[in-house]
Amino acid sequence: MNIAKKILLTLALMASGGAVVAAEQYIPAIDYRVGPYAAGGSGFFGGAIDYMTLVNINGGINGVKLIWEECETEYNASRGVECYERLKSKNGGASMVEPLSTGIAYGILDRVAQDKIPMTTLGYGRSDAADGRVFPYVFPLITSYWNQAAGMIKYLGDKEGGLDKLKGKKIAFLYHDSAFGKEPFPVLEAYAKQVGFELLKLAVPHPGNEQQSQWLQIRQAKPDYVILWGWGVMNPTALKTAQRNGYPREKILGVWWSGSEEDVVPAGDAAKGYTSMTFNTPGNYPLLDELKKKVYAAGKGNLEDKSRIGSTYHMRGVTAGILWVEAIRKAQEKFGKGKVMTGEQVRWGFENLNVDEAKLKALGALGMLPPVKTTCLDHEGSGAVKVQRWDGAAWKSITPNWVVGDRAMIRKMMEESAGKYAVEKKITPRDCSKEG
Amino acid sequence: MFYREAGQFKATYAEDSQIFPIRQDRIGMAIILLVAFVAVPLFASPYYFSAILIPFLIFALATLGLNILTGYAGQLSLGTAAFMAVGAFASYNFMLRIDGMPILIAFMLSGLCAAAVGIVFGLPSLRIRGFYLAASTLATQFFIVWCLTKIGWFTNYSSSGVITAQQIEILGYAFDTPMSKYLFVLIVVSVMALLAKNMVRSNTGRSWMAIRDMDMAAEVIGFRPMRTKLLAFAVSSFYCGVAGALYAYAYLGTVEPEGFSIEMSFRILFMVIIGGIGSVLGSFLGSAFIVLLPTALNVMFHFLEKDLGLELPSGISSSVELMVFGALIIFFLIVEPHGLARLWQIGKEKLRLWPFPH
Numbered sequence: 001m002n003i004a005k006k007i008l009l010t011l012a013l014m015a016s017g018g019a020v021v022a023a024e025q026y027i028p029a030i031d032y033r034v035g036p037y038a039a040g041g042s043g044f045f046g047g048a049i050d051y052m053t054l055v056n057i058n059g060g061i062n063g064v065k066l067i068w069e070e071c072e073t074e075y076n077a078s079r080g081v082e083c084y085e086r087l088k089s090k091n092g093g094a095s096m097v098e099p100l101s102t103g104i105a106y107g108i109l110d111r112v113a114q115d116k117i118p119m120t121t122l123g124y125g126r127s128d129a130a131d132g133r134v135f136p137y138v139f140p141l142i143t144s145y146w147n148q149a150a151g152m153i154k155y156l157g158d159k160e161g162g163l164d165k166l167k168g169k170k171i172a173f174l175y176h177d178s179a180f181g182k183e184p185f186p187v188l189e190a191y192a193k194q195v196g197f198e199l200l201k202l203a204v205p206h207p208g209n210e211q212q213s214q215w216l217q218i219r220q221a222k223p224d225y226v227i228l229w230g231w232g233v234m235n236p237t238a239l240k241t242a243q244r245n246g247y248p249r250e251k252i253l254g255v256w257w258s259g260s261e262e263d264v265v266p267a268g269d270a271a272k273g274y275t276s277m278t279f280n281t282p283g284n285y286p287l288l289d290e291l292k293k294k295v296y297a298a299g300k301g302n303l304e305d306k307s308r309i310g311s312t313y314h315m316r317g318v319t320a321g322i323l324w325v326e327a328i329r330k331a332q333e334k335f336g337k338g339k340v341m342t343g344e345q346v347r348w349g350f351e352n353l354n355v356d357e358a359k360l361k362a363l364g365a366l367g368m369l370p371p372v373k374t375t376c377l378d379h380e381g382s383g384a385v386k387v388q389r390w391d392g393a394a395w396k397s398i399t400p401n402w403v404v405g406d407r408a409m410i411r412k413m414m415e416e417s418a419g420k421y422a423v424e425k426k427i428t429p430r431d432c433s434k435e436g
Numbered sequence: 437m438f439y440r441e442a443g444q445f446k447a448t449y450a451e452d453s454q455i456f457p458i459r460q461d462r463i464g465m466a467i468i469l470l471v472a473f474v475a476v477p478l479f480a481s482p483y484y485f486s487a488i489l490i491p492f493l494i495f496a497l498a499t500l501g502l503n504i505l506t507g508y509a510g511q512l513s514l515g516t517a518a519f520m521a522v523g524a525f526a527s528y529n530f531m532l533r534i535d536g537m538p539i540l541i542a543f544m545l546s547g548l549c550a551a552a553v554g555i556v557f558g559l560p561s562l563r564i565r566g567f568y569l570a571a572s573t574l575a576t577q578f579f580i581v582w583c584l585t586k587i588g589w590f591t592n593y594s595s596s597g598v599i600t601a602q603q604i605e606i607l608g609y610a611f612d613t614p615m616s617k618y619l620f621v622l623i624v625v626s627v628m629a630l631l632a633k634n635m636v637r638s639n640t641g642r643s644w645m646a647i648r649d650m651d652m653a654a655e656v657i658g659f660r661p662m663r664t665k666l667l668a669f670a671v672s673s674f675y676c677g678v679a680g681a682l683y684a685y686a687y688l689g690t691v692e693p694e695g696f697s698i699e700m701s702f703r704i705l706f707m708v709i710i711g712g713i714g715s716v717l718g719s720f721l722g723s724a725f726i727v728l729l730p731t732a733l734n735v736m737f738h739f740l741e742k743d744l745g746l747e748l749p750s751g752i753s754s755s756v757e758l759m760v761f762g763a764l765i766i767f768f769l770i771v772e773p774h775g776l777a778r779l780w781q782i783g784k785e786k787l788r789l790w791p792f793p794h
Contacts, residue, residue, distance in 0.1 A: 032754075071734065072757065074754075077688065078687075079730065081486075081487060081491075082487040089483070102692070103694075103695055106688070107689070110690065177582075177585065179585075179596040179692040180596070182585065182595065206697075417595065424532070424592075424600060426603075
């Protein structure tokens, strides 16, 4: 739009009494499309933006169009904070934020509560943020790392024919030596004690492109399973090194940041048979067809490489888009349909999210993600995961049902950890019985 | 015409040895301080405080720290981020474990902790120099981060090794708005920059420069290399430690050990190189260049895309931004290999002669 047009439009608006305010819901996209993690960033935000484009094409949320503005963070915490600060008050104020980076999420954790902007952290970040009493503005939707780790043990137990059959077994935990890699320690240790398996922890220093010594240790210890908690270049390296050391890939179970096409394709043959966690069931869905038909055919798609439509990261982004839009829709139900929601109102929407199977079916995404139902106490909303296997060409789901670990145990740990945080930060947890 | 020292006579030793011997410089400095302390808080928005000015000042302080070690004492170091990490985690522990700990004292103590670590890791500098020393300071980088992730006590047994900084509070006043945090950082940085400026003009600074220029000769004329080098490591680490504490307390709020990675050390080293090796002013210029330029480029590309309607495929602008940034660094280094501070000095000399150069 050129400037003259803009002025004319403003004048026209003023002439009509200024009552017409463009009904637009603004979401800042703090993303990253360059640098070592570009594959994840471009896929995820590509998916989310594709979905928002589709919602706009279909008429918005009760007529409210979504707008977004991108800002490149390069996965760098201080640039992410700058992006957040720059974008948060534009276009009438941000209604939510999703940085897809642990470092940035930590950097803006205090700020979002102060600015009253809800933040979603889909499948990463602080696990204990699921306790909504202490973290009212943070939503680790679907599944946190802790519930994922619990899901892994549950799956391995099921594979053996019962959790008690894991007793006396040996599980190696090969992890990226960082906050991300150490996050599931408390859960795995608790399970090891409870079930009685031996946990062998092996750290891989960043970036993880040399793992010979760790895999030699694994060869020596002969564990029954290896849990791979890696990301980036660490994943294909692990698979290739496993092949070289003759460790069967079928016994390796990856975290969901180790389970995308970008992780297994570089490993080539070595990745065949490898399994990983995910919170999307791989496959094709009516929703993806709709995206292709309405968004990509019209040349409005966000991904340059169309073959990535429906890939792991893209589908994760679409999932995020669905949950964002449903939260805004939910907020509109309470605070007024067809109105633009504020950050606080969207926060309420995230807290009362109820994306059930009927809803997913209507969206054309039944089975793509688990049903999500959040409350003031539980900001996670599901805790369910799936296991997928790479057959050399595509990911295939191998668990027909959603896998859920011992949620009660995890919940107790989350509350303890969140309580400790509340004491350190002098936060008084909310009383959930008083929340409407 | 305006920038001329003719007619300014120094009658006493004190006058002759002041920081800014030329009157115009004193006025200029006073204006800069006035702007920083009064005008900026009056007019800037929270975005400028918390996203631009605070990180700029904190990185300037860290760069100053590294400049003392590398620029003045000639000891190349790649462990800057590690010393910052020591500062951040030390002040967290002081605040957590000692009830009623005043935050400024905690920052001082955390600086001293960083200084102690700096002395230990500075020991190899007595035997090796140049690139080999840089390689040995790399060990600091990895060792400290490893230590902080490995030993739970440092992070108060947080499962993921992440700490959350407590609130800054002095005499009952909580520094919780972006502006108050900015002023807090500004005061700390100004005081420490003043100290640094005086230090490098004193006997200490001269001994560092003597060691830098030729350590054998410096030893012959009576400087003790061990003391001088270790003092440089200690002072430099102290500055970096305080910068790290500010990074955690006044900027991010929640930090993980991996945040203080080797990339951060390199960034600070680039700030020293671009700003000017061996210059206090250069530390500020370098920090401004590296912190602000990518943001400015990003804002500019947004403007091009949004307001001028330039349709770029997603991701292209991010890549172009990186390329422009890289090209600018190379351009500046070719035009002035001694950094932006030297560029400013040349400008000053030209200004003295203007408008009648010989």
